[in-house]
Protein backbone atom coordinates (compact mmCIF):
# COMPACT_ATOMS: atom_id res chain seq x y z
CA UNK A 1 0.00 0.00 0.00
CA UNK A 2 2.75 2.43 1.01
CA UNK A 3 4.61 1.57 -2.14
CA UNK A 4 1.51 2.40 -4.15
CA UNK A 5 1.20 5.83 -2.48
CA UNK A 6 4.87 6.58 -3.07
CA UNK A 7 4.46 5.62 -6.71
CA UNK A 8 1.31 7.73 -7.03
CA UNK A 9 3.05 10.71 -5.39
CA UNK A 10 5.96 10.42 -7.79
CA UNK A 11 3.58 10.29 -10.78
CA UNK A 12 1.73 13.40 -9.54
CA UNK A 13 5.06 15.21 -9.15
CA UNK A 14 6.07 14.24 -12.67
CA UNK A 15 2.76 15.52 -14.05
CA UNK A 16 3.22 18.83 -12.20
CA UNK A 17 6.74 18.94 -13.63
CA UNK A 18 5.29 18.66 -17.13
CA UNK A 19 3.31 21.84 -16.66
CA UNK A 20 5.75 23.73 -14.44
CA UNK A 21 9.20 22.41 -15.34
CA UNK A 22 11.99 23.71 -13.13
CA UNK A 23 14.79 24.28 -15.60
CA UNK A 24 18.03 26.27 -15.53
CA UNK A 25 17.79 29.73 -17.08
CA UNK A 26 21.23 29.26 -18.60
CA UNK A 27 21.30 25.74 -20.05
CA UNK A 28 17.71 24.40 -19.76
CA UNK A 29 18.85 21.40 -17.72
CA UNK A 30 16.40 20.23 -15.06
CA UNK A 31 17.19 21.83 -11.73
CA UNK A 32 18.05 19.74 -8.72
CA UNK A 33 15.98 20.18 -5.56
CA UNK A 34 18.38 22.65 -3.92
CA UNK A 35 18.93 24.67 -7.13
CA UNK A 36 16.86 27.68 -8.12
CA UNK A 37 16.67 29.53 -11.45
CA UNK A 38 20.27 28.75 -12.46
CA UNK A 39 22.03 25.39 -12.03
CA UNK A 40 25.27 25.05 -10.07
CA UNK A 41 27.19 23.98 -13.13
CA UNK A 42 26.24 27.24 -14.91
CA UNK A 43 27.02 29.36 -11.83
CA UNK A 44 30.41 27.70 -11.34
CA UNK A 45 31.34 28.09 -15.02
CA UNK A 46 30.86 31.86 -15.15
CA UNK A 47 33.91 34.08 -15.87
CA UNK A 48 34.27 35.87 -12.56
CA UNK A 49 36.30 39.09 -12.40
CA UNK A 50 37.86 38.53 -8.95
CA UNK A 51 37.93 42.35 -8.66
CA UNK A 52 37.03 41.90 -4.98
CA UNK A 53 40.55 40.60 -4.32
CA UNK A 54 42.31 43.81 -5.43
CA UNK A 55 42.65 47.29 -3.89
CA UNK A 56 41.22 48.91 -7.02
CA UNK A 57 39.64 47.67 -10.25
CA UNK A 58 38.51 48.70 -13.77
CA UNK A 59 34.97 49.60 -12.63
CA UNK A 60 36.28 52.08 -10.08
CA UNK A 61 38.68 53.52 -12.66
CA UNK A 62 35.73 54.37 -14.94
CA UNK A 63 34.56 56.88 -12.32
CA UNK A 64 37.86 58.48 -11.38
CA UNK A 65 37.49 62.26 -11.54
CA UNK A 66 33.79 61.94 -12.42
CA UNK A 67 31.96 60.43 -9.49
CA UNK A 68 32.90 60.22 -5.83
CA UNK A 69 32.25 56.50 -5.45
CA UNK A 70 33.65 54.83 -2.30
CA UNK A 71 34.03 51.45 -4.00
CA UNK A 72 32.64 49.69 -7.05
CA UNK A 73 32.72 46.12 -8.31
CA UNK A 74 31.51 43.86 -11.13
CA UNK A 75 30.84 40.13 -10.77
CA UNK A 76 31.53 38.78 -14.28
CA UNK A 77 33.34 39.57 -17.49
CA UNK A 78 30.87 40.03 -20.32
CA UNK A 79 32.11 37.66 -23.01
CA UNK A 80 30.31 37.58 -26.36
CA UNK A 81 28.75 34.26 -27.49
CA UNK A 82 29.24 32.95 -23.98
CA UNK A 83 27.11 31.65 -21.14
CA UNK A 84 27.16 35.13 -19.58
CA UNK A 85 25.70 36.70 -22.70
CA UNK A 86 23.11 33.94 -22.95
CA UNK A 87 22.12 34.32 -19.30
CA UNK A 88 21.90 38.11 -19.47
CA UNK A 89 19.96 38.00 -22.74
CA UNK A 90 17.36 35.64 -21.32
CA UNK A 91 17.28 37.68 -18.14
CA UNK A 92 16.71 41.00 -19.91
CA UNK A 93 14.61 40.08 -22.92
CA UNK A 94 13.04 36.66 -22.38
CA UNK A 95 11.25 37.23 -19.11
CA UNK A 96 13.62 35.03 -17.07
CA UNK A 97 13.75 37.46 -14.18
CA UNK A 98 14.80 34.75 -11.70
CA UNK A 99 18.25 34.66 -13.33
CA UNK A 100 18.92 38.20 -12.10
CA UNK A 101 17.82 37.34 -8.59
CA UNK A 102 20.15 34.32 -8.54
CA UNK A 103 23.15 36.24 -9.94
CA UNK A 104 22.52 39.03 -7.44
CA UNK A 105 22.57 36.52 -4.61
CA UNK A 106 25.73 34.79 -5.85
CA UNK A 107 27.52 38.14 -6.23
CA UNK A 108 26.44 39.34 -2.79
CA UNK A 109 27.65 36.09 -1.15
CA UNK A 110 31.05 36.57 -2.79
CA UNK A 111 31.26 40.21 -1.68
CA UNK A 112 30.13 39.37 1.82
CA UNK A 113 32.87 36.73 2.14
CA UNK A 114 35.41 39.42 1.20
CA UNK A 115 33.97 42.08 3.55
CA UNK A 116 32.77 44.37 0.79
CA UNK A 117 29.87 46.82 1.29
CA UNK A 118 29.59 46.02 5.00
CA UNK A 119 27.91 49.34 5.92
CA UNK A 120 25.28 49.66 3.19
CA UNK A 121 21.98 51.17 4.41
CA UNK A 122 19.91 50.99 1.25
CA UNK A 123 20.10 49.38 -2.21
CA UNK A 124 18.77 51.22 -5.25
CA UNK A 125 18.56 49.64 -8.73
CA UNK A 126 19.09 51.80 -11.82
CA UNK A 127 15.54 52.45 -13.02
CA UNK A 128 14.25 52.00 -16.54
CA UNK A 129 12.07 54.69 -18.04
CA UNK A 130 8.50 53.85 -17.09
CA UNK A 131 7.45 53.26 -20.72
CA UNK A 132 10.30 50.81 -21.24
CA UNK A 133 9.49 48.98 -18.02
CA UNK A 134 5.86 48.66 -19.15
CA UNK A 135 7.00 47.17 -22.47
CA UNK A 136 9.41 44.72 -20.86
CA UNK A 137 7.19 44.02 -17.89
CA UNK A 138 9.95 44.43 -15.32
CA UNK A 139 13.13 46.30 -14.45
CA UNK A 140 15.93 43.74 -14.66
CA UNK A 141 18.18 45.62 -12.22
CA UNK A 142 15.50 45.43 -9.54
CA UNK A 143 15.81 41.63 -9.51
CA UNK A 144 19.58 41.84 -9.06
CA UNK A 145 19.03 44.35 -6.24
CA UNK A 146 16.48 42.05 -4.58
CA UNK A 147 18.93 39.13 -4.66
CA UNK A 148 21.68 41.28 -3.15
CA UNK A 149 19.32 42.77 -0.57
CA UNK A 150 18.30 39.32 0.62
CA UNK A 151 21.92 38.27 1.24
CA UNK A 152 23.05 41.59 2.76
CA UNK A 153 19.77 41.87 4.70
CA UNK A 154 19.40 45.44 3.47
CA UNK A 155 16.26 47.18 2.23
CA UNK A 156 15.85 47.62 -1.53
CA UNK A 157 14.12 50.82 -2.66
CA UNK A 158 12.86 50.03 -6.15
CA UNK A 159 10.95 53.25 -6.52
CA UNK A 160 13.43 55.67 -4.95
CA UNK A 161 14.66 56.76 -8.39
CA UNK A 162 13.01 57.51 -11.68
CA UNK A 163 14.38 57.88 -15.16
CA UNK A 164 12.76 60.99 -16.53
CA UNK A 165 13.83 60.79 -20.17
CA UNK A 166 13.57 57.59 -22.18
CA UNK A 167 16.94 56.74 -23.65
CA UNK A 168 17.07 55.02 -26.99
CA UNK A 169 17.57 51.30 -26.69
CA UNK A 170 21.28 50.50 -26.57
CA UNK A 171 20.75 47.57 -28.92
CA UNK A 172 19.47 49.82 -31.69
CA UNK A 173 22.48 52.10 -31.59
CA UNK A 174 25.03 49.82 -33.18
CA UNK A 175 26.90 52.70 -34.83
CA UNK A 176 27.43 54.24 -31.44
CA UNK A 177 27.76 51.01 -29.56
CA UNK A 178 30.33 52.39 -27.13
CA UNK A 179 28.52 55.64 -26.38
CA UNK A 180 25.84 55.28 -23.78
CA UNK A 181 23.11 57.86 -23.99
CA UNK A 182 24.12 60.81 -21.84
CA UNK A 183 20.79 62.58 -22.15
CA UNK A 184 19.16 60.46 -19.53
CA UNK A 185 17.97 62.32 -16.47
CA UNK A 186 17.49 60.63 -13.14
CA UNK A 187 15.43 62.01 -10.31
CA UNK A 188 14.73 60.90 -6.75
CA UNK A 189 11.13 60.45 -5.70
CA UNK A 190 12.07 60.78 -2.04
CA UNK A 191 15.31 62.46 -0.93
CA UNK A 192 14.99 60.98 2.58
CA UNK A 193 15.60 57.53 1.13
CA UNK A 194 19.27 58.47 0.50
CA UNK A 195 20.04 61.50 2.69
CA UNK A 196 22.81 60.67 5.22
CA UNK A 197 22.82 57.04 4.06
CA UNK A 198 25.32 54.66 2.49
CA UNK A 199 23.76 53.78 -0.84
CA UNK A 200 24.53 50.79 -3.05
CA UNK A 201 23.58 51.51 -6.67
CA UNK A 202 22.99 48.39 -8.77
CA UNK A 203 22.95 47.82 -12.55
CA UNK A 204 23.17 44.79 -14.84
CA UNK A 205 26.10 45.69 -17.12
CA UNK A 206 28.60 48.56 -17.00
CA UNK A 207 30.32 49.70 -20.20
CA UNK A 208 31.35 53.36 -20.19
CA UNK A 209 29.79 54.02 -16.78
CA UNK A 210 27.90 57.15 -17.91
CA UNK A 211 24.49 55.84 -16.78
CA UNK A 212 25.77 54.99 -13.31
CA UNK A 213 27.67 58.28 -13.19
CA UNK A 214 24.49 60.27 -13.89
CA UNK A 215 22.41 58.36 -11.33
CA UNK A 216 25.24 58.32 -8.77
CA UNK A 217 25.67 62.08 -8.90
CA UNK A 218 21.96 62.59 -8.26
CA UNK A 219 22.23 60.38 -5.16
CA UNK A 220 25.34 62.18 -3.84
CA UNK A 221 23.84 65.62 -4.54
CA UNK A 222 20.82 64.61 -2.47
CA UNK A 223 23.11 64.17 0.55
CA UNK A 224 24.04 60.49 0.57
CA UNK A 225 26.98 59.77 2.89
CA UNK A 226 28.69 57.13 0.76
CA UNK A 227 28.03 55.73 -2.69
CA UNK A 228 28.81 52.16 -3.72
CA UNK A 229 28.28 50.56 -7.12
CA UNK A 230 27.72 46.91 -8.06
CA UNK A 231 27.07 45.48 -11.52
CA UNK A 232 26.66 41.88 -12.61
CA UNK A 233 28.96 42.28 -15.61
CA UNK A 234 31.59 44.58 -17.09
CA UNK A 235 31.74 44.79 -20.89
Ligand SMILES: [Zn+2]
Pocket residue numbers: 024025026027028029038039040041042043
Ligand atom coordinates in the same frame (compact mmCIF):
# COMPACT_ATOMS: atom_id res chain seq x y z
ZN1 LIG B 1 22.56 25.56 -16.22
